Amino acid sequence: MSIASFKTSARRFGAGSLLAFAVAAAYAQGPAQRPAPTPAPAPTMSAEQWRQAAVADVEAAYLITLDDHPGTVDPANPDFARNLEKAREGGQALASRVRDGAGYAAALQHFNALLGDGRAGVVLKDMPPAAPRWPGFITAWRGDNMFVAATTPGGPAVGARIADCDGKPIAQLVETNVFGFGQRSGGTGPWWTFAPDVFIDQGNPFITLPVQCIFIDEGRESRLTLSWRAMDEAAQRLRDDSFNGVTQPIGVSTPRYGLHWFALPTFQPNDTERTAYGAMLAEVQANRQRYLDASAVVIDLRGNQGGDAVWGLNLARALWGEARVNRRLKVAQARQAVLWRASFANIAHTSFEAADLSEQQRRQLDYDPAVVAQGMLAAQSRDEKFYPDPARRDPVSDSDRAENLPGDPAPFTKPVYVVVPGQCTGACLEALDVFSLFPNTKLIGAPSAADSSYTDIRLEPLKSGLASVVVPSKVVVNRPRSAATFYTPAIVVNDVEWSQRAFLKAIEADLVRR
Incomplete structure (x- = not known):
């Protein structure tokens, strides 16, 4: 199945879960919003075959997660292993009662609910269990x-x-x-x-x-x-x-004189959307003084469900200044590190990745899969659960902590309002991490989601062919924002219609109070 299918199913068929969003964001290369694909016909199976598939897939999902997911041996997350046991028990309790495709889907989704991590569990294939x-x-x-x-x-x-x-x-x-x-x-x-x-x-x-x-x-x-x-x-x-309300296409507009509205509805852009991002960033770089003189700037993340954090980072650099953003990120993430889960399957996956990558693809990664695979193998031989990423960080200096340095562009201090949707996770949260480094930023909208600390996801297909298990290979430790932390907006917009008009009304009222 395509990752777009996960995403469309989650939005349109009510998956009730951020898992499909998180997995889609980890893989997707296409646009964040697409027409729903024609669903594949459900397999013709007897009631007993559906029951057997559910029972087998819950057990296999449990075993694969137990062996390879970093959460099962993460000392910072002791609840993960306990929740995995509960997920197995609860999933099997429903699986034993399954009679059809809708029951199969519900049993696997119940497994996910009890496991309770946005980057763990099972993703169903694009087979809506029933017409909604x-x-x-x-x-x-x-x-x-x-x-x-x-x-x-x-x-x-x-x-x-x-x-x-x-x-x-x-x-x-x-x-x-x-x-x-x-x-x-x-x-x-x-x-x-x-x-x-x-x-x-x-x-x-x-x-x-x-x-x-x-x-x-x-x-x-x-x-x-x-x-x-x-x-x-x-x-x-x-x-x-x-x-989400009716979202706007990628770009910048001016709803009224002096107020500029940046729409960032996806961090998973297609070719056309990449071009739109390029045009938007070029406009800011060429006319930065316009935003320094603005009465306010709005960064609208409605519709955004993660992807590649570079798009939000690039806008921050264009507005606040690249060196200034880089310094603040370095200080904020000074203790952040990555640990690779050293299991047999993860080592094999990383080794195959190293063999299959072209030189160009290898340069685009922030790690060398061959080095990591060897490091994981050595860690396993020592009966260690994790291999620390060998990347070294430069120590934080006094100049890194400086608010402004010679050579920096003029400070950007005008009010910035970031519109936050409830499904904001992954790279969308990373964008909030960056924007929130600056005191002129105020969040508006809904509380965000929280975000798992497990990453570098692959999908392990189950024998039934009906679903795949989500297997991250690594865990991010000492991240400034914990896995349980979410963003609460300073201005909550409770209007039933989440329109640009509703947000502008709230922003104008706040500007008057300022």
Whole structure:
């Protein structure tokens, strides 16, 4: 399957998990937003064959993760090994009851939920287990509540708050029906992204769909019995827009005089988008004084789900100055290091990587796979679990800590507002790490996701051919932002419609207060 398929399935078929985003970001070369591919037909299998596949795949996912994932021997993360055992037990409990493809998918997603790491678990192939259904309305999670974001005739009013369904608070229903079948990183960001999937039916046989819900609109309470029907593409687009709003293409615009808006909806650009990034960065470099004189700059990350952090880094360098950004990063990451998990499969994978790379590809890496493979092998021979990356960092000097040095461009001190979406993870979080190094930056939008410290992902196909196991080869240690840390915006935008207009209103109000 293509990585774009993971991503599209996660967005459009409600995976309830950041895993597909994280894996897609680690691999994808194409655009972040694509039309949904034609789903491959589900394999023709008997109920017993589906059960056997689920049981075998949960066990294989457990064993591969146990042997090769750095988390199982990470002294800084003792919960990982315990959660892996829970994932095996819980996954097998559901796998034994599987009768069809939807049940298979749910059992594997439950394994992911119990494992609870954004870069561990199982990724399903592009085989939606069932045609998704909806009750005729789309919701949005804002703050601590769920609201109607879009509706069909006869449905609840847009903006109405959903209090409960079938006597259960809506948050409890989300925990059970959504987050029980897909990982969520720490914090409330994933709620903004995935909680609305409580009203998307994927045929999961292990949950009970809501039947009757209470809606509160302008103080008036009403009850609605839900009528589930097939989702069309228009409904799926409404679902996407419920947490990101309508995003803008890569580039810079000026919504009003003196306020400049940079749109960075993807860090996984295709050729056309790479050209757009080049044009945007060239414009900033050629006209930097325009931004030094601005009343405010907005960096819009809506739609962004990671990829290559260089795109955000390059914009930061163009605005604040390359040497200034590089110094601050060096100080912030002075203790950061990488450890490679020295297992048989990881050594073999790295050795094959070394043999298959062209010279040009090798130069693009920040490590030599042949050196790493030999180092991992030597570590294993000493019964050591990790091989420390041999890269050496220069010590931090007094000049590295200087705010400004001779030769630096003029300081960029005008207000910068960074729009944060709830699904911001991977390279999107790395961009926030960089932007937040400067005191003129203020975050606006939703809480971000948190981010696993495991990286350098490969996929190990399972024997069934229905899914693959996510296997990172290394762990980043002493990262300034821990695996449990997420960004909380200074300005939370709880408008149901996440439009540019809504953000501009909040930004203009904040500029007045400044």
